Amino acid sequence: MSLSTLTKPWAATSYGFLDASAKRELRRKMLKAIAVPGCQMPYASREVPMARGWGTGGLQVTLTLVNPASTIKVIDQGADDGVNAASIRRFISRVSGAAETWDTLDASIVQSRHRVPEETLGDRQILVLQVPNPEPLRGVEPNISIARQMHADADYGKLWLTLYEQIVRKGRIMQGAAYPSMVNGRHVMTPSPIPRWDVPKLNMARHLTFLSAGREKRLFAVPPFTRVEPLVFSDRPYRVEDHADLVCRRSGVSGYFMNELPIDGGGSAFEVSDSNLGIKAIQQAEGGEAAIGPTWYRNGEFSA
Amino acid sequence: MSMDLGLPALERAAPQLMRAEPILTMAGISRRYGDVTALRNVDVTVYPGEVMGIVGESGSGKSTLLRMMNLEDTPDSGDYRLRLPRRDDGNLFDLARYERRMLCARHIGIVYQNPHLGLLMRHSSSGNVAERLLVAGERSFEVLRGKAREALEASEFPLTRMDARPIELSGGMQQRVQLAKAIALEPALLLLDEPTTGLDVSVQALVLDTLKRLQRDRRITMVLVSHDLGVIRTMADRVMVMRHGEVVEEGLADQVFQDPQHAYTQQLVHAKL
Numbered sequence: 001m002s003l004s005t006l007t008k009p010w011a012a013t014s015y016g017f018l019d020a021s022a023k024r025e026l027r028r029k030m031l032k033a034i035a036v037p038g039c040q041m042p043y044a045s046r047e048v049p050m051a052r053g054w055g056t057g058g059l060q061v062t063l064t065l066v067n068p069a070s071t072i073k074v075i076d077q078g079a080d081d082g083v084n085a086a087s088i089r090r091f092i093s094r095v096s097g098a099a100e101t102w103d104t105l106d107a108s109i110v111q112s113r114h115r116v117p118e119e120t121l122g123d124r125q126i127l128v129l130q131v132p133n134p135e136p137l138r139g140v141e142p143n144i145s146i147a148r149q150m151h152a153d154a155d156y157g158k159l160w161l162t163l164y165e166q167i168v169r170k171g172r173i174m175q176g177a178a179y180p181s182m183v184n185g186r187h188v189m190t191p192s193p194i195p196r197w198d199v200p201k202l203n204m205a206r207h208l209t210f211l212s213a214g215r216e217k218r219l220f221a222v223p224p225f226t227r228v229e230p231l232v233f234s235d236r237p238y239r240v241e242d243h244a245d246l247v248c249r250r251s252g253v254s255g256y257f258m259n260e261l262p263i264d265g266g267g268s269a270f271e272v273s274d275s276n277l278g279i280k281a282i283q284q285a286e287g288g289e290a291a292i293g294p295t296w297y298r299n300g301e302f303s304a
Numbered sequence: 305m306s307m308d309l310g311l312p313a314l315e316r317a318a319p320q321l322m323r324a325e326p327i328l329t330m331a332g333i334s335r336r337y338g339d340v341t342a343l344r345n346v347d348v349t350v351y352p353g354e355v356m357g358i359v360g361e362s363g364s365g366k367s368t369l370l371r372m373m374n375l376e377d378t379p380d381s382g383d384y385r386l387r388l389p390r391r392d393d394g395n396l397f398d399l400a401r402y403e404r405r406m407l408c409a410r411h412i413g414i415v416y417q418n419p420h421l422g423l424l425m426r427h428s429s430s431g432n433v434a435e436r437l438l439v440a441g442e443r444s445f446e447v448l449r450g451k452a453r454e455a456l457e458a459s460e461f462p463l464t465r466m467d468a469r470p471i472e473l474s475g476g477m478q479q480r481v482q483l484a485k486a487i488a489l490e491p492a493l494l495l496l497d498e499p500t501t502g503l504d505v506s507v508q509a510l511v512l513d514t515l516k517r518l519q520r521d522r523r524i525t526m527v528l529v530s531h532d533l534g535v536i537r538t539m540a541d542r543v544m545v546m547r548h549g550e551v552v553e554e555g556l557a558d559q560v561f562q563d564p565q566h567a568y569t570q571q572l573v574h575a576k577l
Contacts, residue, residue: 149401153401158435161431161438164445168428234445235445236445
């Protein structure tokens with residue numbers, strides 16, 4: 001006797017894994033999140049076959065959005081081939097029948113951890129960002145009830161103060177990822193731990209972005225053509241990472257966000273963080289027909 | 305005595321004669337916490353540029369009243385009006401939380417007895433002052449820095465320590481940071497809740513000197529709560545004596561101290577003497 005003989009053969013109990021009531025709740029919350037850009041909506045985060053903190057929030061949103069005609073791309077720190085990204089992509093495809101892709105241009109839903117693809121997303125695409133900590137005020141106000149009141153009152157003085165303190169102590173703003181950003185001039189959100197490089201990509205973008213935290217049970221959204229403005233002092237301009245001149249050692253592309261790799265002898269090499277962009281560049285260089293779409297950055301300068 | 309010398313003395317002694325319009329008016333303020341009556345039908349009137357002292361024993365309701373003035377609490381009944389340029393907010397207790405916060409940020413400064421209530425201990429002293437300006441909408445780093453420096457200087461805080469965290473400072477220094485934070489936006493009303501309690505006598509004198517100078521130079525209207533009659537005598541133009549949540553006596557400071565009418569005030573004055 002084996003375990004398999006004691007259990008029923010596997011079959012999906014519901015399309016897209018989540019039951020209908022769960023998806024209905026999520027859809028309502030997603031619509032609310034679109035209606036009030038940047039405002040965090042609580043939801044009853046369900047169990048999915050993955051540990052909390054590994055992208056369960058993003059997964060639940062994707063499972064709610066997906067349909068058999070969808071094409072799914074999942075990236076982890078810009079890479080399609082990470083174990084977590086591959087597992088999530090395969091799972092979504094298995095429970096929904098949606099097609100899988102690595103190509104940003106082909107995808108209808110892009111689920112991502114920590115990056116926004118370099119190729120410009122269009123109005124038929126949805127970006128789902130996995131968020132570990134959705135509360136931008138957590139660092140300044142640990143009491144969640146008071147933090148909610150502060151959001152309601154648009155009371156972001158303490159958040160600004162942390163930026164002031166960074167300039168006083170270090171001479172510049174040190175916030176690397178999850179840079180607090182004002183959405184639609186009203187709510188401050190943390191745009192998940194995407195680097196500063198990626199924040200301008202959300203501003204007045206053509207695509208819809210959902211940001212979902214499964215462990216924290218909250219989601220928020222940036223609808224298309226919505227202002228996303230990093231908090232900056234009027235006399236201290238927002239600066240992205242200084243990656244404009246770095247060259248990818250594998251694909252030879254430059255002017256994009258790079259991963260730094262330590263090499264023997266103490267130096268660093270760089271590889272383009274958006275792995276699919278690098279693959280396309282290599283294929284092009286080898287005479288292939290891979291098409292690189294328009295990108296947010298050109299020659300290291302944001303141009304969208 | 306010339307008229308020039310005489311007028312300020314008159315102004316100090318009887319501000320209501322000089323300025324008909326009060327800046328602060330509270331009427332019929334009552335507040336109960338369970339079975340305890342913290343305030344019972346209290347009326348307060350404060351005139352521009354004066355220092356109103358509120359004295360009374362512990363539990364007499366003076367700090368509760370100050371919290372009401374700072375809109376941190378709402379009474380069971382009562383009316384509160386502030387006369388501000390180009391504004392008519394009606395009864396301030398009817399304002400929504402956001403409106404209260406913005407009004408307090410712009411027009412009311414407060415110095416608490418406990419600096420932990422008024423300061424962010426993990427942030428720099430200049431940052432504490434800047435926070436008040438940030439809440440009011442200032443977004444230029446250089447302007448924030450400049451105004452914080454100016455306010456700290458006015459509070460006689462050593463600028464070499466402007467980026468030190470309050471937790472690293474002495475009690476007197478912390479009170480100066482609180483004071484700088486309170487006056488940064490040049491408030492119409494400055495509330496002082498036992499600002500010198502817990503400080504040693506020499507530091508007390510320095511803080512009081514700073515307050516007196518600010519009041520003289522900037523004509524800031526102040527409401528000073530203290531159980532220390534010496535402090536009130538030094539600072540106040542008028543005095544309100546509270547006991548068990550009620551005002552038992554009110555008048556010009558010299559008049560109240562020299563010729564107290566109510567038995568409780570007499571007891572207080574004589575106990576002091």
